Amino acid sequence: MASAGEPVPGVGALDAVFAETVRRTGASLGALYLLTPDGRMLRLEVLAGVPAEFATPWTTVSLAAPAPVAEAVRAEHLVWVGSKGELAQRYPRTAAALPYPLALAAAPVTGTRTWGSLLLMWPASRPSLMGERECHHILSSCRRLARVLEEETAGQARAPTSPGRPRVLPYAAGPTVPASAAADFAERLPGGSCALDLEGRFTFVSSAAGRLLGRDAGQLLGTQPWLTLPWLDDPRYEDRYRAAVITRQPVSFTACRPPDRWLDFFLYPDAGGISVRIVPSDSYASSAPPLRAPPADPHARVGQLYQLTHMAAALTEVVGVQDVVDLVADQVMPAFGAQGLVLSMAEAGRLDISGHRGYPRHVVERLDGLPVDTDVTPAGRALTTGVPAFFTHPEEMRRIYPKAPLISGKQAWAFLPLIISGRPVGCCVLSYDQPREFPAEERAVMTSLAGLIAQALDRARLYDTKHALAHGLQQALLPRALPAVDGLRVAARYLPATRGMDIGGDFYDLLRLSDKTAAAVIGDVQGHNAAAAALMGQVRTGVHAHATHGEAPDQVLAATNRLLTDLEPDLFTSCLCAGLDFAEGRLLMASAGHPPPVLRLPDGTTRVADVRPGPLLGIDPDAEFPVTSVPLTEGLTVVLYTDGLIETPGEDLEDSMAALASRLGQADASDLDRLADELLGVFARDGMRLDDVALLALRCGRAPAG
Numbered sequence: 001m002a003s004a005g006e007p008v009p010g011v012g013a014l015d016a017v018f019a020e021t022v023r024r025t026g027a028s029l030g031a032l033y034l035l036t037p038d039g040r041m042l043r044l045e046v047l048a049g050v051p052a053e054f055a056t057p058w059t060t061v062s063l064a065a066p067a068p069v070a071e072a073v074r075a076e077h078l079v080w081v082g083s084k085g086e087l088a089q090r091y092p093r094t095a096a097a098l099p100y101p102l103a104l105a106a107a108p109v110t111g112t113r114t115w116g117s118l119l120l121m122w123p124a125s126r127p128s129l130m131g132e133r134e135c136h137h138i139l140s141s142c143r144r145l146a147r148v149l150e151e152e153t154a155g156q157a158r159a160p161t162s163p164g165r166p167r168v169l170p171y172a173a174g175p176t177v178p179a180s181a182a183a184d185f186a187e188r189l190p191g192g193s194c195a196l197d198l199e200g201r202f203t204f205v206s207s208a209a210g211r212l213l214g215r216d217a218g219q220l221l222g223t224q225p226w227l228t229l230p231w232l233d234d235p236r237y238e239d240r241y242r243a244a245v246i247t248r249q250p251v252s253f254t255a256c257r258p259p260d261r262w263l264d265f266f267l268y269p270d271a272g273g274i275s276v277r278i279v280p281s282d283s284y285a286s287s288a289p290p291l292r293a294p295p296a297d298p299h300a301r302v303g304q305l306y307q308l309t310h311m312a313a314a315l316t317e318v319v320g321v322q323d324v325v326d327l328v329a330d331q332v333m334p335a336f337g338a339q340g341l342v343l344s345m346a347e348a349g350r351l352d353i354s355g356h357r358g359y360p361r362h363v364v365e366r367l368d369g370l371p372v373d374t375d376v377t378p379a380g381r382a383l384t385t386g387v388p389a390f391f392t393h394p395e396e397m398r399r400i401y402p403k404a405p406l407i408s409g410k411q412a413w414a415f416l417p418l419i420i421s422g423r424p425v426g427c428c429v430l431s432y433d434q435p436r437e438f439p440a441e442e443r444a445v446m447t448s449l450a451g452l453i454a455q456a457l458d459r460a461r462l463y464d465t466k467h468a469l470a471h472g473l474q475q476a477l478l479p480r481a482l483p484a485v486d487g488l489r490v491a492a493r494y495l496p497a498t499r500g501m502d503i504g505g506d507f508y509d510l511l512r513l514s515d516k517t518a519a520a521v522i523g524d525v526q527g528h529n530a531a532a533a534a535l536m537g538q539v540r541t542g543v544h545a546h547a548t549h550g551e552a553p554d555q556v557l558a559a560t561n562r563l564l565t566d567l568e569p570d571l572f573t574s575c576l577c578a579g580l581d582f583a584e585g586r587l588l589m590a591s592a593g594h595p596p597p598v599l600r601l602p603d604g605t606t607r608v609a610d611v612r613p614g615p616l617l618g619i620d621p622d623a624e625f626p627v628t629s630v631p632l633t634e635g636l637t638v639v640l641y642t643d644g645l646i647e648t649p650g651e652d653l654e655d656s657m658a659a660l661a662s663r664l665g666q667a668d669a670s671d672l673d674r675l676a677d678e679l680l681g682v683f684a685r686d687g688m689r690l691d692d693v694a695l696l697a698l699r700c701g702r703a704p705a706g
Helices: 013-025 052-058 068-075 084-090 092-097 132-153 179-188 207-213 235-247 281-285 300-315 321-335 361-367 378-385 394-400 440-477 530-547 553-567 653-666 672-683
Strands: 029-035 041-048 060-062 079-081 102-110 114-123 167-169 192-196 202-205 251-257 261-270 273-280 340-347 350-357 389-391 412-420 423-432 488-495 505-512 517-525 573-581 586-592 598-600 606-608 627-631 637-641 693-700
Touching: 013 029, 013 041, 013 114, 013 132, 013 167, 029 068, 041 052, 041 068, 041 114, 052 235, 060 068, 068 079, 068 102, 068 114, 079 084, 084 092, 084 102, 084 440, 092 440, 102 132, 114 132, 192 207, 202 207, 207 273, 235 251, 235 261, 235 273, 261 281, 300 440, 321 340, 321 350, 321 423, 321 440, 340 440, 350 361, 350 378, 350 423, 378 389, 378 412, 378 423, 389 394, 412 440, 423 440, 488 505, 488 672, 505 530, 505 693, 517 530, 517 553, 517 637, 517 693, 530 553, 530 573, 553 573, 553 586, 573 637, 598 653, 606 653, 637 653, 637 672, 653 672, 672 693
Parallel strands: 041 167
Antiparallel strands: 029 041, 029 114, 041 060, 079 102, 102 114, 192 202, 192 273, 251 261, 261 273, 340 350, 340 423, 389 412, 412 423, 488 693, 505 517, 517 573, 573 586, 586 627, 598 606, 598 637, 637 693
16 A cells, blocks of 8 residues: 655635635635736636646636626626536536536626636535525625735736646645554455545555556556556546546446456545545445446446537538538537437528438428427527427427427427527427437536537528628629630639638630630639629629720730729739631730640640730739730630649649640540530649639530531
8 A cells, every 4th residue: 555645735815815715615616817917818826626737728718708707807796607507508618618517606806906706616516596695705705815916916907917827726634544544444445445636646545456456556656547557548537537526526437457357436526635446347246335326328428528529629610501510410419319400590580490310301391490489399489598498208398389290200309599699590409219318417518519509500601691692793703604606615614712702803704706706815813802803803894895896815905904003903913815716717815924825736736825924914004915826727725724723832833734734635625514624623623722713615616516
């Protein structure tokens, strides 16, 4: 057997008042937050009852955050949360990080000025209501803390906060029996006995515990189980320890010591640490200790907790409403064992279904568009009241909502309202094929998830609206259809960037000027936003106007350039204009800083057109744009494109253009639509396409018959 030394109490007037407050209120956890010098953040200064790493996510809290400690300072009153369910409903973000049964109070530390906030937590076993006397005592303690801060800071506007870890006050142990007597007592007990401090380190290990754990007791002292014993290095086991520390409630779990030795662990916490009993699992065949009461699935809550953490991160990355539906279906349903999902959004007094899983189409059609009526559907009531509803059996549903349409055959439901700042967004319904209980712990986690889903769904709906607007604008600015030109076959494609608003400045056009002449144009305005699209529309209009007057390609670019110079758009624009004269059999091309076309000659050879570019449009009003002439012969294929097709980080543009020409030579140019798709498939690969792509393929000659 072995044991470690005792903790040493801390010193300091502020720490002493804080420690006395935690002790006299009976809180299991205390935290003192102080305002930073700029008054915008609360920084954790002193902590008691848990290790510092437990509080790492809450070391700093924005004063604008929807958190109890921040609200206490903003509203200058005590915030009381009596249960985990209430915490999930009022502060879903806090509940997501603390999915344990507890009660808490946050109070402003205020004297001549506001200094910060005091946070106290109790196990769920305490009464859910706070008495007036207890409230007065907490506020009085906060005023004492403020007086100490005012004396220590001597007139400073803010208390100096430490940028590092908070000070953790050690537990001051009361009178104890001699260590040798306690050790002898533990050695005589069946099974193994050990003790952990609040940091999770072994402070005592009996000889029997060492044998069961497979290590010498002396080797374990001062270490943490999940670091010393690899088979206990599982977040589920560490989480049981965290749950015991925070809730001060006994917990248990079963673990396998390799290769096949199953051990039951029982954790009994108090303010000083945790006592642990270790017993072989098969020893319960004859007699079971009365305190052994593990849940039916000891890992279920842990899995949900880590699922919640994963979901919180994943929901920040979703883009559209369908992404939210897919994520909830793929991750939330399995986490809670649900067989059905309906995600609805509130629109004009009705619940419109945005996505579903596990329901036949005819059922979805019946449920879609139901009114937000508290007398008809539990979804409507949950949405209007903001209170989630759980039904463990169809009879329970029929008793409370006799008018609700029970047409799905489901046997249990969780109706989770999606609320943002008091504004209803929609409702998430998880359903089950068999009757099912919903423990309080699971209800709180579901309610926390609903808050995260609501935020993601609201953002996704806004994105989809912007996406639809951008797509409509883009389609309006691009030609709806290209004109038929005798003796010319055409194929055009446009792909937006995979990041941004799905709108950009790439454009193309084909103009039929007469029976024997036509003009093709392609261009690229810098940017992927509404400003780029608007300028693209102006450029396209300018090119169209001058080309239809019969001007040569260089004159079309010169006139458009003067227009853009007058507009001063502050955006770069490249453009290539090609004039096709079938009567004279020539192709004239002029470029304003645009990549040259790729040509496939009638004999099948390919090359990059030697087009000498002029400057980008809108820079120099007197710029000139050299003209390049190419014979326009039967079978000539011309591919015009924007740089999004060929640009690849780290690759030379000339090499990319040569690769495009080579690919054009290998492809079948007789079917232009297939050719365009093939070139896009090779060069504009899916994934993070950072630029738009426009492509216009032209082939001189009539389409083959049939």
